[in-house]
Amino acid sequence: MGSRLSITLLALAALTTAAQAQDKTSDVIARGEYLARAGDCTACHTAAEGRLFAGGRPMPTPFGTIYTSNITPDPETGIGKWSADDFYRTMHNGRFPDGGLIYPAMPFASYTKVTRVDSDAIFAYLRSIAPVNQKNKPHELRFPYDNRQLILGWRTLFFSEGEFKPDPTKSAEWNRGAYLVEGLGHCGMCHSPINALGGTSQSDAFKGGLIPMQNWYAPSLTSNREAGLGDWSIKDISDLLQTGVSARGVVYGPMAEVVHNSLQYLSDADTRAMAVYLKGIAEASSPPPASSALPNTESSLLISLGKTVYDKNCASCHGTQGEGKPPHWPPLANNQSIEMQSAVNPIRMVLNGGYPPGTKGNPMPYGMPPFAGLLSDNEVAAVVSYIRTAWGNRGTPVSAREANELRSAPLN
Amino acid sequence: MFARAAALAAMLTALAAFDGAAAQMANQPPDTMAARVEACTPCHGNKGEGTSDVYFPRLAGKPAGYLYNQLLAFRSGRRKYPPMNYLLEFLPDPYLEAMAEYFASEHPPLPQPAPSEVSKDVLAQGELLATSGDAGRNIPACVSCHGPGLTGMQPGIPGLLGLRAAYVSAQLGAWRYGTRTAKSPDCMQLVAGHLTEADVTAVAAWLATRPAPADPAPVPKGTYALPFGCGSQPN
Structure with missing residues (x-):
């Protein structure tokens, strides 16, 4: 009797332990999925109409086309034979399990900040998804960039290995935000100037730059004259990151992709932490106002034509005073995205229009039509010059030539 | 007394909320x-x-x-x-x-058809292909899928009325060259593959001359059987 009871108890105990272990595993996998979202792995590792994480997406770079790799657990063509150590080394140090160097299109300069625990969770999640047997396509890089040894030089200049180190003088929330923005979020990949060698120096982190190949300007996150969020409320920043729209403006271009694939899935607490950090890194003092290359007479002609174009085509949504109807019809008055030194984005918005991403918080966004076919180069330049200088905006006029050059910018 | 005060307060709060909602609506794009x-x-x-x-x-x-x-x-x-x-x-x-x-x-309303820029012979060739096809070249008639009235069929087959010749011609060209594709079996790609450039011009021109029928609505699903499988219109 006694022994039967103890066997039953033992069996029960074993069952409970197994169940607990399973719970723990599924918790880790769920956490890994969340972190993979935060890292926006899918943006590159899933091709259009392709299977989840099977790679094969072409990534145009100034050096040629890179094809993303299969990160499903397929043993032959994916990462099925990798260990958690291998995966950590890839994330942390930018090297394949055999020691081979990874092109820095993979943001390992950011992912190096990810903790071992988080790396293991992402690995556990990737191990849990459906394996896809799909061979990686060889990259099509021009000489001399097809020589992986060149990556060593890049690494020496631009890569410093190391997990995120919290700043003890800042709050836990600020540090969590910093960890997400600098690490998995890899925001610096776009929001830092890229030099001719395809790298970013530490001192230029988050200072903005034109995204190569895409011809969208990723504004500085540290200057309040660009996308610095110093005078934004935490709520407006959080709304922008989580839903794609806010009282101050909406996301568009490549940032729409980031919100769509990644940021909308982050918890309220993590979103808020990122907002706190982003607000914190913005510079209090503004650099001197930008100056225009256009002669004054030309500018004033453009601006007066611009008002006519605006009143006819834009005012019905954005308001006669640029006040908009936020969050869906964004205000143009006091909108940093319009005033900043680079006029690339406002010109492209006029030419291409766009929808903010459909998100859980904003599933049916309002959109703006493309005006490329409706307005001449001169009219585009005029209306952009007008919105950059009207209603107290402190931007500068733009030329018809600048507008014309962006007509051929790639759309996807 | 207290209850009445509370009720009044609740009513006022509700009114204030209503006011707020109305103000909010006025300042928002139409939903x-x-x-x-x-x-x-x-x-x-x-x-x-x-x-x-x-x-x-x-x-x-x-x-x-x-x-x-x-x-x-x-x-x-x-x-x-x-x-x-x-x-x-x-x-x-x-x-x-x-x-x-x-x-x-x-x-x-459907637009008035514009006068055609092609010859009568070309229009006649277009009409023949659209209404009878060309069995010898494996070309089905447009009407065999897009309907006798060319108004399309629910849920996946579009009507062909109210489209300009330039658009139809560009789409047929895109199928011929494989830049427009649809779910397999990609019926339009198969059909367009059998068309010559002259066929495309003729069909597109004739379609653009069609006047609006009394009922331009697509016919219900299953009104007629398709001559062959089509990924966009599963049975």
Whole structure:
């Protein structure tokens, strides 16, 4: 009797332990999925109409086309034979399990900040998804960039290995935000100037730059004259990151992709932490106002034509005073995205229009039509010059030539 | 007394809330699909009736399933037209479905057919292909799938009326060269593959001369059997 009871108890105990272990595993996998979202792995590792994480997406770079790799657990063509150590080394140090160097299109300069625990969770999640047997396509890089040894030089200049180190003088929330923005979020990949060698120096982190190949300007996150969020409320920043729209403006271009694939899935607490950090890194003092290359007479002609174009085509949504109807019809008055030194984005918005991403918080966004076919180069330049200088905006006029050059910018 | 005060307070609060909501509404875009698709209308017309640009198609009254398939194909890049690919890239399925439903349910009148620029012989060749096909060359008649009235069939086969020759010709060309594709079996690619350039010109020209029928609505699903399998119109 006694022994039967103890066997039953033992069996029960074993069952409970197994169940607990399973719970723990599924918790880790769920956490890994969340972190993979935060890292926006899918943006590159899933091709259009392709299977989840099977790679094969072409990534145009100034050096040629890179094809993303299969990160499903397929043993032959994916990462099925990798260990958690291998995966950590890839994330942390930018090297394949055999020691081979990874092109820095993979943001390992950011992912190096990810903790071992988080790396293991992402690995556990990737191990849990459906394996896809799909061979990686060889990259099509021009000489001399097809020589992986060149990556060593890049690494020496631009890569410093190391997990995120919290700043003890800042709050836990600020540090969590910093960890997400600098690490998995890899925001610096776009929001830092890229030099001719395809790298970013530490001192230029988050200072903005034109995204190569895409011809969208990723504004500085540290200057309040660009996308610095110093005078934004935490709520407006959080709304922008989580839903794609806010009282101050909406996301568009490549940032729409980031919100769509990644940021909308982050918890309220993590979103808020990122907002706190982003607000914190913005510079209090503004650099001197930008100056225009256009002669004054030309500018004033453009601006007066611009008002006519605006009143006819834009005012019905954005308001006669640029006040908009936020969050869906964004205000143009006091909108940093319009005033900043680079006029690339406002010109492209006029030419291409766009929808903010459909998100859980904003599933049916309002959109703006493309005006490329409706307005001449001169009219585009005029209306952009007008919105950059009207209603107290402190931007500068733009030329018809600048507008014309962006007509051929790639759309996807 | 206290209860009455509380009731009054509650009423006032409710009124204040109502006021707030009204003010909020006044300062917001209309909560309608019409306002949400304003990004589409400069090219496709306010009700999807088309515009003066002959390459931008009429959307109004086409079967919602067809329009939804096109939206999905533009979003994934399978159907290539960069301005459309770009606009739709980050919009979720249910929203695209709602857009398709919106334009499917609009019924602005079909335009008057424009006088054709091609010869009578070419129009006759177009009519022959569209209404009888050419069995010897494996070309089915347009009407065998798009319906005797060319108004299409629910849910996936579009009507061919109200489209300009330039648009139809460009689409047939895109299928012939494989730049427009649809779900397998890709029936239109198979058909277009058998067409010559002269066939395309003739069919597109004849279709553009068709007057509006009494009932321009697509016929219900299953009204007639398709001559061959079509991925966009599952049985």
